[in-house]
Amino acid sequence: MMFLEPKYTIEQLVERCKAGERKAQELLYKQLAGKMLAVCMRYATDRMEAEDMLQNGFIKVFGKMADYRADGSFEGWVRRIMVHSSIEYYRKHHKMMQVIDIHEAGTEPSVNPIAAANLDAKVLMGLIQQLAPGYRIVFNLYALEGYAHKEIAEIVGITEGASKSQLSRARTILKEQIAKMESKSYGYAG
Amino acid sequence: MDMRDKDLDKLFQSALNDYETEPSAKVWTGIAGELDAGKRKKVWLPLLSIAAGIALLITAGVLFIPKEVKPTKPDVLAAVKPTVVAPQTPATQPTVAQNNKPANVAMVPANNLANNKTKTHKRGIIKPVIIQPAQDMIIQDEQLVLASAKPDQQPIKPVLPDMSIPITEKHIEDQPTMTNAPVTASAQVAAAKPAVPAKKHKIRSLGDVFNVMIAAVDKRKDKIIEFSNTDEDDATITGVNLGIIKVKKEK
Numbered sequence: 001m002m003f004l005e006p007k008y009t010i011e012q013l014v015e016r017c018k019a020g021e022r023k024a025q026e027l028l029y030k031q032l033a034g035k036m037l038a039v040c041m042r043y044a045t046d047r048m049e050a051e052d053m054l055q056n057g058f059i060k061v062f063g064k065m066a067d068y069r070a071d072g073s074f075e076g077w078v079r080r081i082m083v084h085s086s087i088e089y090y091r092k093h094h095k096m097m098q099v100i101d102i103h104e105a106g107t108e109p110s111v112n113p114i115a116a117a118n119l120d121a122k123v124l125m126g127l128i129q130q131l132a133p134g135y136r137i138v139f140n141l142y143a144l145e146g147y148a149h150k151e152i153a154e155i156v157g158i159t160e161g162a163s164k165s166q167l168s169r170a171r172t173i174l175k176e177q178i179a180k181m182e183s184k185s186y187g188y189a190g
Numbered sequence: 191m192d193m194r195d196k197d198l199d200k201l202f203q204s205a206l207n208d209y210e211t212e213p214s215a216k217v218w219t220g221i222a223g224e225l226d227a228g229k230r231k232k233v234w235l236p237l238l239s240i241a242a243g244i245a246l247l248i249t250a251g252v253l254f255i256p257k258e259v260k261p262t263k264p265d266v267l268a269a270v271k272p273t274v275v276a277p278q279t280p281a282t283q284p285t286v287a288q289n290n291k292p293a294n295v296a297m298v299p300a301n302n303l304a305n306n307k308t309k310t311h312k313r314g315i316i317k318p319v320i321i322q323p324a325q326d327m328i329i330q331d332e333q334l335v336l337a338s339a340k341p342d343q344q345p346i347k348p349v350l351p352d353m354s355i356p357i358t359e360k361h362i363e364d365q366p367t368m369t370n371a372p373v374t375a376s377a378q379v380a381a382a383k384p385a386v387p388a389k390k391h392k393i394r395s396l397g398d399v400f401n402v403m404i405a406a407v408d409k410r411k412d413k414i415i416e417f418s419n420t421d422e423d424d425a426t427i428t429g430v431n432l433g434i435i436k437v438k439k440e441k
Contacts, residue, residue: 022222029218034210042206051213055220062225111193113201121205128202143199144206171195174202178193 010074018065025062032075033058036082042128042140043086049093057085083145087155090133109172109179116178127177134158135170142167397426412436 008016008027016024037054044050060081068077128136137156141147142163147155149163156163193201393399397417404413416429416438429438 022225025225026218026222029221033217034212037211037213038206038209041211051217054213055217055224058217058221059224062221063228111198113193113197116193116201119201119205121209124202124205125209128206143202171198174198175193 011070014065014068014070014074017062018068029058032078035075036078038125039079039082040086041125042144043083043090043137045129045133049089053086053089054082056089057082060085083141084155087137090137109176111175111178112182115182115185119178119181123181127174130177131170131173135166135173138163138166139170139174412438 008024010028010031013024013028013031017028033054036057037050040053040057041047041050044053057078061078064081068074128139131139134156138152141152141155142149149160149167152158152163153160158166393402395418400415400417401413404415408414410431412429412431414431415427416431418426418428430436431438
């Protein structure tokens with residue numbers, strides 16, 4: 001199928017999308033949907049939620065297309081919209097962004113980085129999705145999108161301190177989970 | 191060996207930043223549907239706004255029509271007064287034809303009587319007519335109501351200040367005049383009413399006077415304002431009919 005359609009660059013498609021051409025919108029969507037769904041899935045609890053976020057995000061992308069200036073990468077622009085769309089989704093559907101911390105901060109779990117490197121993307125994605133929404137969002141924004149705590153505080157609507165403490169808690173929980181998996185696999189192997 | 195925070199972050203970055211997974215087909219269907227809906231909205235929006243504008247104009251029109259009806263009230267006064275004044279004029283005054291204007295003055299302002307009257311007689315009859323209807327329209331109404339609230343004491347009172355001025359009109363306002371022929375003339379106009387004929391020879395209270403005057407102008411069954419007509423009662427209002435709003439006290 002792919003070979004039946006001529007390959008357009010993203011720039012070409014963007015121009016046609018700005019003119020409102022439906023076919024171009026579809027082609028652009030197909031080029032980016034896979035990557036963007038992966039972004040949304042990190043913010044979602046499951047795939048269904050992620051697809052809802054993706055749909056909302058792309059509707060915004062096409063709606064705001066005229067605002068896009070070619071001064072940065074288009075993909076980066078779309079990605080930012082996806083992130084904001086995902087957070088907005090949480091605001092709408094999960095009222096409680098602030099997480100009540102059930103876990104007492106215990107001792108740092110011990111994780112073997114070499115063993116952890118073998119964990120594949122799906123497993124790591126699963127670990128992020130298991131985090132409580134507040135932790136998940138802050139960890140994503142900081143560790144994967146590269147936002148500073150001040151920016152995160154503005155985007156999410158929490159204090160900078162809360163952003164820091166939620167990041168810290170998120171990391172601890174992720175390490176705990178990785179350590180558990182390592183011990184299981186070692187036990188299984190041994 | 192412990193994993194540092196930075197290493198943890200890198201672990202997730204390297205695994206997930208290039209991660210891709212294809213969405214199901216329904217996502218694009220949903221997006222396309224939403225975009226179509228957006229287009230449809232854009233087409234309908236101007237039409238809707240035009241429709242809304244028209245609806246607004248109609249509503250505004252309906253709301254303002256009753257206000258346009260109000261100006262008829264001065265007519266009510268103008269038309270009404272002659273009935274009261276009429277009895278006087280045929281007897282004595284030569285200015286009968288002009289009576290409309292002095293009549294206005296005599297009836298309306300309890301407070302302005304002295305001033306206005308002197309003016310009207312000296313300078314000209316036209317002025318007061320022009321001034322009063324425009325400004326006092328609403329006030330006149332209020333005065334009517336006030337007068338109707340007080341009447342227990344004596345309907346004649348408002349006339350007293352005029353005594354200083356040489357006008358014969360006031361004496362005529364007393365009850366005897368009511369029963370005179372002129373009243374019947376006005377009553378004939380109001381004959382359309384079922385209730386009026388009974389009343390026309392028996393005007394027993396100030397309320398009756400008002401009723402007759404109003405009947406001359408307002409031909410509806412329920413008058414714009416109705417007063418009680420019993421002796422004991424003061425001229426209390428027993429009915430109001432503003433078209434949309436109707437209130438009537440059952441007897």
